Amino acid sequence: xxxxxxxxxxxxxxxxxxxxxxxxVHAHRLSSEGFAEVGAxxxxxxxxxxxxxxxxxxxxxxxxxxxxxxxxxxAAVNQLADLGFVERTPDPADRRRNIVTLTEAGARQLDRxxxxxxxxxxxxxxxxxxxxxxxxxxLLTRTLExxxxx
Amino acid sequence: xxxxxxxxxxxxxxxxxxxxxxxxVHAHRLSSEGFAEVGAxxxxxxxxxxxxxxxxxxxxxxxxxxxxxxxxxxAAVNQLADLGFVERTPDPADRRRNIVTLTEAGARQLDRxxxxxxxxxxxxxxxxxxxxxxxxxxLLTRTLExxxxx
DNA sequence: AGCCAATGTTGGCTCAACCAACGAAAAGGA
DNA sequence: TCCTTTTCGTTGGTTGAGCCAACATTGGCT
Numbered sequence: 001x002x003x004x005x006x007x008x009x010x011x012x013x014x015x016x017x018x019x020x021x022x023x024x025v026h027a028h029r030l031s032s033e034g035f036a037e038v039g040a041x042x043x044x045x046x047x048x049x050x051x052x053x054x055x056x057x058x059x060x061x062x063x064x065x066x067x068x069x070x071x072x073x074x075a076a077v078n079q080l081a082d083l084g085f086v087e088r089t090p091d092p093a094d095r096r097r098n099i100v101t102l103t104e105a106g107a108r109q110l111d112r113x114x115x116x117x118x119x120x121x122x123x124x125x126x127x128x129x130x131x132x133x134x135x136x137x138x139l140l141t142r143t144l145e146x147x148x149x150x
Numbered sequence: 151x152x153x154x155x156x157x158x159x160x161x162x163x164x165x166x167x168x169x170x171x172x173x174x175v176h177a178h179r180l181s182s183e184g185f186a187e188v189g190a191x192x193x194x195x196x197x198x199x200x201x202x203x204x205x206x207x208x209x210x211x212x213x214x215x216x217x218x219x220x221x222x223x224x225a226a227v228n229q230l231a232d233l234g235f236v237e238r239t240p241d242p243a244d245r246r247r248n249i250v251t252l253t254e255a256g257a258r259q260l261d262r263x264x265x266x267x268x269x270x271x272x273x274x275x276x277x278x279x280x281x282x283x284x285x286x287x288x289l290l291t292r293t294l295e296x297x298x299x300x
Numbered sequence: 301a302g303c304c305a306a307t308g309t310t311g312g313c314t315c316a317a318c319c320a321a322c323g324a325a326a327a328g329g330a
Numbered sequence: 331t332c333c334t335t336t337t338c339g340t341t342g343g344t345t346g347a348g349c350c351a352a353c354a355t356t357g358g359c360t
Contacts (some may be wrong), residue, residue: 006214009203015176016271019290024174026297027167046162053159060307064156070348075311096307096356121166125294132289139286140169146277147176211339219318224340238351246325
């Protein structure tokens with residue numbers, strides 16, 4: 001039996017793009033599994049948390065703030081509305097727009113999502129100490145910010 | 151005009167899973183664009199770099215080392231073989247296996263891929279100083295390592 | 301009035317990741 | 331030696347995130 005058949009080539013393992021995309025696979029799996037426990041998905045959390053923080057918004061604004069395509073917002077809001085977590089009402093001041101608002105049930109669902117998502121964070125960063133986690137978050141935030149405005 | 155319609159909710163922006171997956175979108179876009187310049191894709195680089203570092207391998211080993219599903223290795227090796235970058239020969243010692251080897255042309259293609267991929271790294275980490283990049287790579291490596299062995 | 305921009309919606313597309321099943325072949329245990 | 335289990339390559343899927351184009355409706359601007 002040859003030593004370690006699972007070791008990744010150095011050219012790959014050292015590249016930031018590799019590290020980020022591979023870790024994203026785990027991050028996505030962890031958060032998706034958490035969301036699935038309460039019958040939700042990633043796009044739902046984006047919508048609900050945006051509504052909670054900024055209040056009722058048009059779908060276009062929801063998309064801009066949660067980094068979603070307009071068409072994906074439509075589908076997510078449809079599902080959330082079917083579940084009674086959001087309400088869609090026409091904007092009287094602009095008849096192109098819908099105003100999407102968070103319901104009571106939606107706020108409770110958001111609490112549940114926050115809890116399972118919090119556990120996912122812990123699992124993702126399990127090997128890091130508290131200070132290292134803060135450093136990582138700081139560096140990732142700076143980097144992401146740069147690409148958001150570019 | 152309301153202030154900043156593009157700001158992301160804090161609950162989202164602060165979560166490591168969010169930061170990692172969102173940054174992965176940029177990482178993936180940057181490396182994909184680079185690969186496309188030389189007519190390649192991510193899976194090709196994984197295969198070629200693994201072959202370069204570990205020498206001829208079975209497809210199963212390639213998959214394990216480059217973190218790919220067996221079925222995806224088949225497709226990638228097919229394409230690389232069509233392009234003349236790898237060769238597939240049956241293993242005389244184990245007739246289930248194919249031994250995949252890197253050709254001269256494949257080695258040259260790998261050099262081209264390394265160059266464009268290097269530029270992608272610089273773009274991805276543009277806002278970070280050299281020391282910060284090293285710190286980020288270190289933290290990501292530790293975290294990824296943890297999930298690889300779990 | 302006329303033109304351009306924004307909105308919601310439909311219907312598509314790509315790609316990475318992954319899974320199930322299969323026959324062939326090897327490995328290992330009784 | 332049989333028999334079971336495992337591995338390998340391969341085929342043929344599925345899912346989900348991120349997109350893009352087009353369209354009709356409506357607003358804003360000049």
